[in-house]
Amino acid sequence: MxxxxxxxxxxxxxxxxxxxxxxxxxxxxxxxxxxxxxxxxxxxxxxxxxxxxxxxxxxxxxxxxxxxxxxxxxxxxxxxxxxxxxxxxxxxxxxxxxxxxxxxxxxGETLYKAQELKLIDINSLLGKVKNDRMNGCLRIYTEEHSAMIFYKEGNPLGFFHDGSGDIESSSSESQKIAGLPGAKIDLFATQSVEExxxxxxxxxxNIQKIWDATVALHQSEIDRTNKERQERDIKAATLRLAELEEQVKVIVGEYVGKVGRGIVDKELSENGGNSCLIDEAGFAKFLSGVERAAKLLISGTNIKAMMEKLTSTITIAKSDS
Amino acid sequence: MEKFFELLTQMNPFDLVQVIFWGMAGAISFYFSIGNARVWTSISIGFFLIFLSQAYGINPWGHYQKLTAFHYIVGTVAIMMITHGFLEYYVFCRTFEISGNKLIVYLSTLGILAASGAFLLINPNPSPNTIRNIRMVENAIWVFLCVMNIELVRKIYLAIKDSDISKGFIAFGLVFFFIFLWKGSELYLQIFQWDQDWQDIIALMTDESTDFDQYPARIQFSQEVRRYAGLLSGISVGGTFTYIYRLLK
Incomplete structure (x- = not known):
């Protein structure tokens, strides 16, 4: 960079x-x-x-x-x-x-980019700058340090390195960086100040407009992402509830018989759908309804076992979600 | 009390056994109605009322004609209650809806019985012929509602056949079959005027003759069917409720 x-x-x-x-x-x-x-x-x-x-x-x-x-x-x-x-x-x-x-x-224009200093003939390069009477800049840099040598019509104008606020005449910092391992150079042709x-x-x-538009765009992106996430979450929750409903139907059917599924459907519809399974009050009402219907069909012992199984299934589902 | 024991000694032993079985069945069904779901209340109260309707033979005040008529009306209310209960059970099997409460069932039954009693009180004393007519109406209702209940029980069984209680409904089917034979044979005798009530009526009150002697075999057969099916009905009701009680325990 x-x-x-x-x-x-x-x-x-x-x-x-x-x-x-x-x-x-x-x-x-x-x-x-x-x-x-x-x-x-x-x-x-x-x-x-x-x-x-x-x-x-x-x-x-x-x-x-x-x-x-x-x-x-x-x-x-x-x-x-x-x-x-x-x-x-x-x-x-x-x-x-x-x-x-x-x-x-x-x-300006980049002539050479990221050339390994040890792999190039620096004297020949500087000779070319001088002979072509270039206006340009030679940048010598490592990952952490950088120095520049500005040329005007092929002659060095001065040096710029870390900590200097103006063009300087000392080349020591540039030489120091050039001696560091992994040093590279870029050569740029610059336009004259007049040009x-x-x-x-x-x-x-209009910076304010650019900024506002960017913020608005970003906000709409965030909103869109949030909406997508919400939709994903709702879809996942719906899927989890459908799986839970099926588990409940299997349990009730196992004890009550084929009418068990109908009993579950009826109780779910009376308690606001399958979301009542993960709502404490709703689930209590649902269980009470299923128990009331099961009393007409199965023994007290089986009702007790079915209630325990339903409660434990719902508890596990709640702790997983 | 002396009158009660005197009646017991005068009763046909077979009829006495039948009343005793109906007493046990009534007690079991009434007990069953207390501890179980609301839908069972109508059914079990109905079977309990059969005992009340059959108990006229041991009622010390049974010679009062209005009371005798009341016994038969109770019998009619009994089969209507039972049918209502099975209809509700069938509706439950199709819709899973359970409504109402036990107290209303008890109070409604009492209300219907009270209204029937009031009907008898405000009307003239029923003659033996009127009492026989009431009994015939009761038997007709029983016969047709028994057929309907057998069909209801079959449908209920098909809907819940993989649940604990399903075999109990097969037992109820058997109960209604016995009751159908019992009440059906009685109705048959009444329709052809071969019943004992008619024989008593024409012996004392009318100049009408009877063809009773022309069909001794079928009359004998019908009377035997009535006696044994009546006994089996009582036994099967008691047994069925005991069986269901165990299934639901």
Missing amino acids: FLLPKGNPLFENLAVTKLKLPDVLLKLSTGGFTGYSSFVFQTSTVILVFEAGKLVSALLEDRNGKRQNGFEALSALAELMVSSGSGTMNVYKLSKDLTMCIHALLE IMGINLLEVA
């Missing part, structure tokens, strides 16, 4: 689930913030770049490297914030120059 050097942290590891996107953007915008904000989710990372309170760039990159920009990225961010249930937000302050470099980087659009995304996108 896209990992930028951390810059000067204003906030780190804020739980996204407690945040509302319109509030966050409003706060950064009205505060005239310059820098970037990253939203890290399990499946994606979103980077928002601010310049003097203007949201100049929004980029989403998922685990597979697939990217979305601008309005799409904001919509996806709103959806992730509402539905992911996890994720953290970080806000890093940067200088205006560095911010514009990051902006240019995000708007990149200076649109404030907050002015062209």
Whole structure:
């Protein structure tokens, strides 16, 4: 995933689930913030770049490297914030120059992606950057650290690494990361500052509407899921009751004979259906009715045994549900 | 009391045994009605009433004609109660509905008997001929309701034949068969005026003749059937209730 050097942290590891996107953007915008904000989710990372309170760039990159920009990225961010249930937000302050470099980087083109540093000829690559007079950025990174070297017309402009708020001239941090095991590089061609659009995304996108629509959609999804679960539960309960009713009919039939099923049907219909079997008062009335009818057909000893069997069956069914 | 014992000594021993068996059957059926479900109340009260109807022979005041007529009316109420009970049992077998309560059955029976008594009280003293007519009506009702009850019992048995009590209904079928023979033979004798009551009436009160002597064999046969079927009826009712009592215990 896209990992930028951390810059000067204003906030780190804020739980996204407690945040509302319109509030966050409003706060950064009205505060005239310059820098970037990253939203890290399990499946994606979103980077928002601010310049003097203007949201100049929004980029989403998922685990597979697939990217979305601008309005799409904001919509996806709103959806992730509402539905992911996890994720953290970080806000890093940067200088205006560095911010514009990051902006240019995000708007630029990826030339090389996730190349193992030890497998490539770095001198030849740097020679190509110089010879082609590239505007670009070389990102050196591991799982936890990242540093960047910006180039303008093939010449190094400066370095950006964790903790720096501006473009720096020291290459020591970049060299340090390059020496770490598993270090990789990306090479990006950036657009010149003059070419990149200076649109404030907050002015062209109605963040509040995007957020409200996303929340409403998510709520309807939750409602639909709940309804489906309720229907599943009702269906399962109906099935359990039908099985219990059949068990009761078998028991009564075993003692009373074939008319037993009819007696059970009649008592169930008089006590509001088979749901009375799991209702204490309803079951007592049901049992009393069955006993009254059974007195006309079977011996007291068998009635007692049948009542005990019915009670124990219902007790077991109740404890299982 | 002396009058009662005098009546006992005057009675035909066979009739005395029959009354004793009906007494036992009545006691058993009445006891059965107390401890069992409501539907049994009508049936058992009905069989108990048969004993009351048969007890006129040992009633010290049986020479009062209104009382004799009352005995026969009680007999008619008895078979109606029994039939009502079996009808209710049949309805239960088809719908599983049980309604009413025992007290209402007891009070209704008393009410019907009281109304019958009142009917006799407000009317003239019944002649021997009237008493014989009442007895003939009783026998006719018994015969036709016995046939109906045999059919009801058969249907009840088919509906509940795999339950504990089903064989009890076969026994009831036997009971109604004996009663049918008993009451049927009596009715037969009455219809052809070969019964003892008619012989007594024409001997004392009318100038009518009788063909009694022309058919001695069939009259003798009918009288024997009446005697033995009557005895077997009493025994079978007592036995049936005892058997059902054991089945339901």
